[in-house]
Amino acid sequence: MTDLVRHETDGPAPVSAGPEPAARSGKAELWGWVRFLVALGIAVFLITHVIGFSRVSGHSMEPSLHSRDFLFVNKAARYYRSPKTGDVAVIHSGALGYDIVKRIVGLPGERVAIANGAVYVDGTPLAEISVMGEPEDLPEQTVPDGFVFVLGDNRTPGESLDSRSPELGWVPLREIRGYAVWSLFPWGSIAHPLPTDK
Template sequence: MAKTDKTGNPIVETIKTIVYALLIAGVFRTLFFQPFWIPSGSMKPTLLIGDFLFVNKMAYGYSYASCPSVIVPSVGINLDAKKMCGVFDGDNTRLFGSEPERGDVVVFRHPTSGHDYIKRLIGLPGDRIQVTDGIVQINGEAAGQVADGEFEELMELQGPQGLRPRCANGAVGQGGMCIKDRAIETLPNGVSHPVLNIGPQASDRTGVYTVPEGEYFFMGDNRDNSADSRLAQTAGGVGFVPFENIIGRADRIVFSSGGRSMLYFWTWRSDRFFKAIK
């Protein structure tokens, strides 16, 4: 007697395979690494528009913010982490939590909008932070800056949003060279990183911010083009960020594209592939 073929319905098997793959991908993204595209220029020159990286979620432990969220207002999708993992929200603690270090480049969830942001950690709980003439003061100690030449980029539309860079050398036409002053900033714990300056503006001179317990103060490396903790959430900024809103640490760039789409292979930045983030 011929052996009976017990192979299931191919459509059902395909659906099961897709479901299993999505479950595995969801667990991987929730517990280990989350992909992140750099959408704006607030972290130049450390991170450029079009850089693609994986966020290390194991670095600081887990909270409700570790759950993935998908927010696409244009098509009405709003699967926020709070809706899926809100049961873990509110106590400002983390499972297997460890404290981030000053100078880390961190991805976190905006306290009010729920969108993911990436900035550099400047202020720890209890710190007093102030900016005077563009220099960050941490507990009365200046984070010194040493001039490091200029940062140059073409004046052109950048990334899928078609953003134009701001320049220190005034109005620059399409295709012209946009220049910003570059410096190396050293934080009190010895971490050094590049920062950019466009020119004098209000955010170069602030009052004193006292970081509450359990919260953190973040700034972008592109200091004159960053909505960060210097602005309150009600004014379009970030304000202080609770410990539980931190998603993870950005360690390494995996891929980078300078064009409007990652499919434009002629715009790929091969010198940034697998580049460490410092």
């Protein structure tokens, strides 16, 4: 009679569904971390190489920019174009050991001079629309290859540490970290020199 008894172990064993949800949960958590790390890497790349922000410190760029103005910086531009006259550059100065914000007025190979309050580039006065102060005269000098000549918009002697100062001098192109394209706080554009007939 015992051969007529059906045991629970007869036939195919039931499939256990226990481990599957845990495995799915582990994979989802892993992919969540992967997505987070990829997003973090992209954000770091963008902030390091493409876009950035900078805060103005001091009065050297008045009246265009004021202390504590918050700037949007285009870092990618340094990879695909050369600096232009009038660009407001964020520079990490090796000579000074910190970042500065200055306006580029002289490009490699150009002759820069200051006379009677005006900046001359290759003998032509720069048509500036947003500067202040009366700068001291500066004898004409030629900007070397690989460098730019920068000034603060506040030209009053002693108000801006720029290429007129022996502490800074000409700025190597490699020290340009990006170009300020907009003031985010307060909101507004940044004045540039008027075009010349050069």
